[in-house]
Amino acid sequence: MARHDNPSIGFSEEDARHLHHPHDDALVVSIQAGDYNMHRVLVDNGSLADIIYYPAFQYMGIGKERLTPTNAPLIGFGGTRVYPLGVVMLLVTVGDYPQQITKDVAFLVVDCSSTYNIILRRPTFNAWKAVTSTYHLMVKFPTEYGVGELRENQVAARECYVTMMKMDNHL
Template sequence: MVNEVGKKPKLSAPSGTISFSDEDLQGVETPHDNALVINTNIANFSVNRVLIDNGSFADIIYCNCFEQMGIVKDRLRPFQGALVGFNGEQVIAEGTIELPVTLEDIRYRKTIMTTFCIVKARSSYNVILGRPFLNSARAIPSSWHVCLKFLSPKGVGTIQGNQKVARQCDVGCMKSKNSEVLTTDDPQDPRPRKQKDV
């Protein structure tokens, strides 16, 4: 006698179609050549100056930001190898850590566990979210529309980038290695902030 084994119930998979249109340009200053820089929640911290970079094969948190988050370094796992920047210089990662990243707009929310390389280097950015995160989150950026769209179980969410912060980060990137990379006229505090419990 053979008993039929029931199929496992399907988990609610993200659904919807991601597309971009001129409606997504509302509030965007055009023409522009800005990078896509957003604010997002990482490990219950609101973090700004997050660069969305689908050319990066790693997700990175810079040490300055990581230290301000107050996460103990004992949680870091060893990282084998080195990261290579676009200038060809190798950067040794302090280690890796898995942290939750939450994407949300006014209607949709999605949290993805993400493995970050912790890097000690000067940067105008606090975090770089690269291809590993974007693919895991099923998120698609459009630098022209200055937004990131992501699939959630209930629909497509949209996170708007911040052109002013992106321009300030560009200025910081062009400064020499010995100069400060964070501009002082930014109305947003570049440090990560602890989220309040709701």
């Protein structure tokens, strides 16, 4: 396979043609985390923390002994503090072979309710030199073999939104 150094990354209307428009959907994707295909992964360009929610952590069968302690709280919109159970390193793969990347990611394990399994943060995408487009609902990133793509799951994004609204109504 031909190697590509610094491939150009761009988006076109063709990238968005399969979406239901108009939309204001969140960018929700699937990734491989550890040995699991993890769905309902929120790409959050505003977040400074990579987060895996405790139910997903348990589903993966990772023992608590793999957690590295941390005492730094996460601060939410209303100033609420959430203390992570710890930090776990997971090997994350995004994209389709051969246009894929695999990197270690340090996730804060958080035990609170969420419609998502994982949140990926802005610094992680910056480290991958990834470019996100909320209009196209996709992420593109350079690989040794061209530009890799991580496409949204618009149905999952809308299901997460509806579930979240139902959760909020019960609080």
